[in-house]
Amino acid sequence: MGIVLGPNRYGKAEVRLVHVERGAERHRVTDLTVGIALSGELTETHLTGDNSRVLPTDSQKNTVYAFAREFGVGTPETFALRLARHFTDTVEAVRQARVSVEQHAWQRTGGRPHSFSRAGGEARTATVTCRREPGGPPAAWTVSGLSGLTVLNTSGSEFRGFPRDRYTTLAETGDRLLATSVDARWRHTATEPDPDAAPDWDASHTAARELLLAAFADTYSRSLQQTLYAMGQTLLRERPELAEVRLSLPNRHHFLVDLDPFGLDNPGEVFYAADRPYGLIEGTVLRDELPTVDFCW
Known part of the structure; x- marks a missing residue:
């Protein structure tokens, strides 16, 4: 060998x-x-x-x-x-x-x-x-993106209908607080290697960021996976210069604090924000008519 x-x-x-x-x-x-x-x-x-x-x-x-x-x-x-x-x-x-x-x-x-x-x-x-x-001449492809965009919905999110086994303690919820720190990458369709003959990168980035925020805010989320797909789908639908979107969304868990020992109720107002461990949801949304390209998350 x-x-x-x-x-x-x-x-x-x-x-x-x-x-x-x-x-x-x-x-x-x-x-x-x-x-x-x-x-x-x-x-x-x-x-x-x-x-x-x-x-x-x-x-x-x-x-x-x-x-x-x-x-x-x-x-x-x-x-x-x-x-x-x-x-x-x-x-x-x-x-x-x-x-x-x-x-x-x-x-x-x-x-x-x-x-x-x-x-x-x-x-x-x-x-x-x-x-x-x-x-041959050089070919280039460009991947724009952002990291550390922290977003939160105080309502409009649920998580239920999941399988249960002997290790499951999580209760189903029909109204939860949903938070994540968005790490997004989007690949442009153009392969133009000339830096002086390029699209308006600033305008494209600003528009993409606004679309990600809007999709997160406007999607009634039954899972963070569903939200991920909605964000990528919105970006590709509204920005024709983009070929694919890759998203990494950690689920920043917020747990309702039990205030019963103090004689207080807690109608969804006081939460404990846990930084770890956390669920990590990752996925790619792409145009099926275009070839894929290997690039890092």
């Missing part, structure tokens, strides 16, 4: 970049965490330690900073696409580059032009994969 090298990649993880656009009247802060993963003709470095085809990860990190100065940042999708194209175009051994970007929001403090405060735990995400086959 032989032993061979399987799929592999390498890169630089969690490159922290804060970019300040110093306008005459006001400044703008863009705060990113960038990850780079390269794959291709890299067998020899694993088998023999030959590094002649290995672009140092330190060089990858420096490219992030240099590109921010030379080209600016723009949207996460534009920046990721520019970096991914660079690595596939300039590094001979690299056949595929995947660049992921997480954007951390800042908001202005008191309307002042150069003072900011960190805005909550939600982050905007983008991942661009650029693939180059020998002798």
Whole structure:
């Protein structure tokens, strides 16, 4: 039985970049965490330690900073696409580059032009994969998204009709509090590798976020799985530029506190918010007429 090298990649993880656009009247802060993963003709470095085809990860990190100065940042999708194209175009051994970007929001403090405060735990995400086959032009696909979008419905949710066994203690409920922290990724149909000939990423992201919120709020939920599908279905129905949606929804449990020992009733007003353990619901909603693409959650 032989032993061979399987799929592999390498890169630089969690490159922290804060970019300040110093306008005459006001400044703008863009705060990113960038990850780079390269794959291709890299067998020899694993088998023999030959590094002649290995672009140092330190060089990858420096490219992030240099590109921010030379080209600016723009949207996460534009920046990721520019970096991914660079690595596939300039590094001979690299056949595929995947660049992921997480954007951390800042908001202005008191309307002042150069003072900011960190805005909550939600982050905007983008991942661009650029693939180059020998002798052919590069192809790229873009996955936008968000993480840490915490939402809650105080009514309009139930959970009942589930099977019971000897270990089941959960009571059925016809009206429960439903909360989750949305981690969503949506893939765009376009495979345009030119970062200057791209859709309006900001407008697309804003619209997608609003649709996710509306679907969560407007769906009468008999299960979090049903809510997940409704959110993905709404996004694809309203945004034709999207091919598929992947959602990860942890069920942030809220338990009604028993106030009987204190002589008090509790008509659905006082809850204990548990952070763990929690149910985790994940799924993909896609257009069945389009091919699927391998990308990370």
